[in-house]
Amino acid sequence: MERRPTIIDVARHSGVSKSTVSLVLQNSPAVKAETRAQVCRSMEEIGYVYNRAAATLRSSTTGLVGLVINDLRNPFFAEFATSLQMALSERGLAAVVANTDENIGTQEQMIGAMIEHGVAAVIVSPAYGEGHGGFDALERAGIPTMQVLRRGDARTDLFPFASPDYQEGGRRATEHLIEMGARRIAFAGGLPERAVTLRRMQGYREVLADAGLPELILTGRSTRAFGRELGARLPQDHPEVDGVVCFNDLVALGMLSGCHEVGRRIGPEGLRVVGFDDIEECAQVWPPLSSVRCDIAQFGEKIAHVVLDRIGAGVWPYSEWFSPVSLRLRASSTSS
Missing domain, CATH: 3.40.50.2300 (Response regulator)
Structure with missing residues (x-):
């Protein structure tokens, strides 16, 4: 059966009325045990799922x-x-x-x-x-x-799929670092085979290509531990890097710690770092972390309304939707 089975299909399969099936679904004591068992078997056999909510x-x-x-x-x-x-x-x-x-x-x-x-x-x-x-x-x-x-x-x-515009976020972060004078900019974190990494990375790569600047992709797990390890070894492995776009804020926050461990300064006089997501901690650490703001709270509210409207109207408003992003600038990448 191509479509989703209905109560009518259950009634026909079990040889009872639609009202009897409804009583079974409501756990009514008016239905005999034998009839209830017969209806339940029919529901299982034809794949009927009662969506009570x-x-x-x-x-x-x-x-x-x-x-x-x-x-x-x-x-x-x-x-x-x-x-x-x-x-x-x-x-x-x-x-x-x-x-x-x-x-x-x-x-x-x-x-x-x-x-x-x-x-x-x-x-x-x-x-x-x-x-x-x-x-x-x-x-x-x-x-x-x-x-x-x-x-x-x-x-x-x-x-349907919805997310913040990750590609635009990667673009804005990279453009900002170039405007601040960075010329050897790395992309740090994220596993390379995952679509979310590729989208955040795509904006970074497009901006560098337009500016005629080389890429440096340093992928890894999207964790503080990875960021801390990378930040500690970056001055030795890639001393030329003067700017980093991080896959997310956890990687960026870890990188701040790693750089601090080896005495690498963060900000205009050292390594400029931009995170992604703008979680609350970005404004609380030192130096405060610049980050791509996805306004995830507003995004969550929007998704709730879309899903509830779909339940009521029966139609999705789109197959894909990308919410706008912005850039929150703080001391990790700018002196202003």
């Missing part, structure tokens, strides 16, 4: 929305999840939040559990790895699903 949303009551996040330890993703959850709460909805810890198997398991519990929609910041990661199950269940911040499934006609 979507039904309650259509009745303007409360429901559940699944939120699957690849790494809630990262402040960037945690802020997104918080803002989205609060936006849903304002509409009388609850978010079921799951952290997959970058494990595709855990993602599949969590999505399966959310389907069983009848979420009205699912919002996924996918983990990377082999396998479908639960997207095929979401398609079969007919649950509206949106990918955010990362793209884990290429079928954006089924699972």
Whole structure:
């Protein structure tokens, strides 16, 4: 069956009325045990999934929305999840939040559990790895699903994708460093086979190509530990580097520590560093860290409204959407 099975399909398959199926779904005591078992077998055989939360949303009551996040330890993703959850709460909805810890198997398991519990929609910041990661199950269940911040499934006609404009962020960070006088600019962090790394890197590469400047790609895990290690060895391995665009703020914050360990100054009189995401800590460290601001709180609110509108209208407004970014300049890259 190509389309999602309906109550009518269950009724026909089990040989009972539509109203009887509805009573089974409502756990009504008026249905005999034998009939209930017969209906449940039919639902399983034809792949029917009752989306209780979507039904309650259509009745303007409360429901559940699944939120699957690849790494809630990262402040960037945690802020997104918080803002989205609060936006849903304002509409009388609850978010079921799951952290997959970058494990595709855990993602599949969590999505399966959310389907069983009848979420009205699912919002996924996918983990990377082999396998479908639960997207095929979401398609079969007919649950509206949106990918955010990362793209884990290429079928954006089924699972629309939204993120900040990472390419533009990489471009702005690199242009800023050139304006500040940097001429040997490195891109640091991020695993090279991942689309999110390539998008952030693409803006950097385009600007350098236009300026006739060489690239220096220093990829690695997007962690403080990697940034600290790189910052400590950068003066010895690449003494000519005078500017760095970091894959994210964690790498940049680690780089500040690594440079401090070996006595390398950060800022106009040393190495100019720009992070990416503009998490809260960027303004609290010393020197304060320049960063590409994604306004992730507003992004989370926007996604909540898009998904809720999709539940009500039945149509996604787009297959891809990129929110604008800006550059927050601080002492790590400029004296002003």
